Amino acid sequence: MKLVITMSRRFGTGASMIAKELAERLNIPVYDKACIEQKINDHQYDTEAEAIRGLAGSPCIILGRCASDILRDRLNVLNIFVCADKEDRIHRIMALESLTYEEAADKVESTDKERAAYYYTHTGKSWGDVNDYHMILDTSELGVENCADILMHYFEKLEYI
Numbered sequence: 001m002k003l004v005i006t007m008s009r010r011f012g013t014g015a016s017m018i019a020k021e022l023a024e025r026l027n028i029p030v031y032d033k034a035c036i037e038q039k040i041n042d043h044q045y046d047t048e049a050e051a052i053r054g055l056a057g058s059p060c061i062i063l064g065r066c067a068s069d070i071l072r073d074r075l076n077v078l079n080i081f082v083c084a085d086k087e088d089r090i091h092r093i094m095a096l097e098s099l100t101y102e103e104a105a106d107k108v109e110s111t112d113k114e115r116a117a118y119y120y121t122h123t124g125k126s127w128g129d130v131n132d133y134h135m136i137l138d139t140s141e142l143g144v145e146n147c148a149d150i151l152m153h154y155f156e157k158l159e160y161i
Helices: 015-026 033-041 048-055 086-097 101-123 144-157
Strands: 004-009 060-063 077-083 135-138
Touching: 004 015, 015 060, 015 144, 033 048, 048 060, 086 101, 135 144
Parallel strands: 004 060, 004 077, 077 135
Antiparallel strands: none
């Protein structure tokens, strides 16, 4: 499999869990902000975009970091956006981080604003625009626990794996 998966997500959707499960099933790495920054700090790459292009030379999953836009011209890239109802996201963050409802709601709101601003600053586009993704997964409707299965079935059907 030469597939590179980019996964953009709203905060609290469970996308990190989906990426981790997919990575285990496909035996490929997941790269997030911390991993990409480490590559730059280790002087393997000069910029985040350069790091993403380099990492995408092999099958992997890249979480966020405008990877869907950076790799938009590559044929082996599948861009996924993960969303969920705001209430579900708030309750997921409350449980994961032991926060009150108000604290979790504030964190969901502020993190989404930061991600939208980051995406716009680096791409000039609106974050979450359906036209920028091949697939949208709504974990409120599909369930976090089902999304990796859905993606694996899709990959098998299209003979990506």
